[in-house]
Amino acid sequence: MDQETVIHWNNKAGNPAQLGGIETATLDNGSGRGTRIAWINTGTGLRYKVVLDRAMDIADAFYNQHSLAWLSQVGITPPAPFSDSGINWLRTFGGGLLTTCGLSHVGGPESDAYGTRGLHGRISNSSTELESIVQPDPQRGRLSMSITGRIREVCVFGPVLELRRTISGTLGEPYLHIHDEVINRGNTNASHMLLYHLNFGYPLVDEGASIVWNGSWKSRDGNPDNPIFHEGGTFKTCPAPLDAHAGTGEEAAFIDPTPDETGHCHCGIYNPMLGLAVAVHFNKNELPSLTNWQHWGKGEYVTGLEPGTHPPIGQAKARELGTLIELAPGESRSYNLRMEVLHQPETISSFLNQSSLTNN
Numbered sequence: 116m117d118q119e120t121v122i123h124w125n126n127k128a129g130n131p132a133q134l135g136g137i138e139t140a141t142l143d144n145g146s147g148r149g150t151r152i153a154w155i156n157t158g159t160g161l162r163y164k165v166v167l168d169r170a171m172d173i174a175d176a177f178y179n180q181h182s183l184a185w186l187s188q189v190g191i192t193p194p195a196p197f198s199d200s201g202i203n204w205l206r207t208f209g210g211g212l213l214t215t216c217g218l219s220h221v222g223g224p225e226s227d228a229y230g231t232r233g234l235h236g237r238i239s240n241s242s243t244e245l246e247s248i249v250q251p252d253p254q255r256g257r258l259s260m261s262i263t264g265r266i267r268e269v270c271v272f273g274p275v276l277e278l279r280r281t282i283s284g285t286l287g288e289p290y291l292h293i294h295d296e297v298i299n300r301g302n303t304n305a306s307h308m309l310l311y312h313l314n315f316g317y318p319l320v321d322e323g324a325s326i327v328w329n330g331s332w333k334s335r336d337g338n339p340d341n342p343i344f345h346e347g348g349t350f351k352t353c354p355a356p357l358d359a360h361a362g363t364g365e366e367a368a369f370i371d372p373t374p375d376e377t378g379h380c381h382c383g384i385y386n387p388m389l390g391l392a393v394a395v396h397f398n399k400n401e402l403p404s405l406t407n408w409q410h411w412g413k414g415e416y417v418t419g420l421e422p423g424t425h426p427p428i429g430q431a432k433a434r435e436l437g438t439l440i441e442l443a444p445g446e447s448r449s450y451n452l453r454m455e456v457l458h459q460p461e462t463i464s465s466f467l468n469q470s471s472l473t474n475n
Contacts, residue, residue: 129254131251131286134158135251135287137154137260138154138156140153140154142191146189146190146192147190147191150166150168150169150193151167151168151243152166152167152191153165155260155284158286159288160456161290162176163175163176163177164176164211166191167243168193168242169239169242170239170243170280171243171266171282172214173282173291174209175212178393181318181389182317183393183456184314184315184316185314185315185417186209186211187209189206189207189210190209191209192209194207195207195240199232199233199240200231202223203234205234207239210316212313212315212454213311213312214239214314215238216235217235217238217297217308217309218236218308218309219268219307220233220429221309221310221429222427222428222429222430223429227431229306229430229434238268238278243264243265244265244267245263245264246265246279247262248261249261253286259284259286260283261281262283263281264279265277265279274301274305274306276298276301276305276442277297277300278297279298280294281294289455290454293452293453294449295309295451296447298442298446298447299443304441305442306430306440306441306442307439308423308424310404310406312408312421313419313422314419315384315393315419315420317416319393320386321386322355324387325351325353325385325386325387326353326407326409327351327384327392327466327470329372329373329381329382329470330372330373331370331371332369332370335406335426343366353411355411356411357412360415361412361413362412364411364412367406367407367408367409369404370404371403371404372399372405374399378400379399380397381395381396381466382394382395382420382422382470383466385463385467390463391456391458392457392467394455395420395422395453396452396454397450397451401448401450402450402452404423404424405421406419406420406421406427407419407420422452424440
């Protein structure tokens with residue numbers, strides 16, 4: 116926003132909350148009872164719910180009247196720190212705009228000489244130690260806002276990984292920025308994998324909407340006759356709900372995303388019927404992998420775009436391939452992810468030019 120707009124706001128709104136900002140609360144009913152949240156309102160129609168007790172993941176997200184995220188029937192639940200075996204992770208998987216996977220494992224359940232690991236790791240079932248909330252103050256010319264917390268994946272005599280997460284934005288601009296730093300606080304090396312499970316749903320995701328990404332790809336199962344991800348397929352266009360995706364029906368593609376000249380990759384969803392797109396931007400050096408998950412079940416209609424340090428292949432496979440990250444004591448890695456809502460034809464066109472809609 117320019118200074119002239121700030122001056123107009125100063126003269127017409129004394130309480131910044133009238134324009135937007137961050138509001139914390141605790142859920143008091145249903146399966147999420149007792150769970151801390153923070154509603155973030157950018158003052159542009161983009162507003163979203165950060166679940167503080169679930170690693171600062173993001174549940175509901177709206178642009179004006181349109182929901183952007185897929186919400187599972189599980190909904191928000193308190194963290195279940197010991198649901199880390201087998202597929203128990205699914206019992207607390209609320210979907211939402213973001214579910215964080217890791218910090219030491221992303222992928223299916225597995226067991227080897229290095230231990231036993233459940234689906235997608237432990238971090239999303241961990242509470243946050245809140246460090247700071249910075250509210251916008253338009254009367255003083257500050258439109259930025261942020262919320263920062265620390266989430267820890269720890270075990271006595273085991274790895275000690277800490278995620279320091281800041282979610283930030285600007286009053287008057289329809290975007291959010293996630294800055295994460297993962298630090299090894301232990302005294303031994305710690306294995307590290309991270310994946311941002313972004314889940315988009317109706318009405319943003321609807322029949323005819325485009326799934327936007329660019330890069331070389333292969334189906335997760337490696338089958339050239341995969342029902343969705345095969346050469347010449349229409350997997351970048353959202354279909355009607357599929358009977359074949361009842362229950363556990365799903366498919367996924369592992370993508371090597373193509374960066375632009377700045378080293379950034381771009382993906383997202385474009386719904387021409389709504390005249391709306393959600394664009395996701397990330398640095399290829401930080402997050403070299405992208406997964407596209409598609410689950411078109413009736414009443415469970417969702418596609419996921421998942422930037423990560425690895426595809427969800429599991430720690431054992433990453434170790435075998437020599438790609439598993441090992442953080443030395445005190446070592447850290449930083450990651451940045453930006454999501455923005457686009458509603459002007461020229462900005463949507465620019466985004467689509469950045470991220471080819473072709474199937475190659």
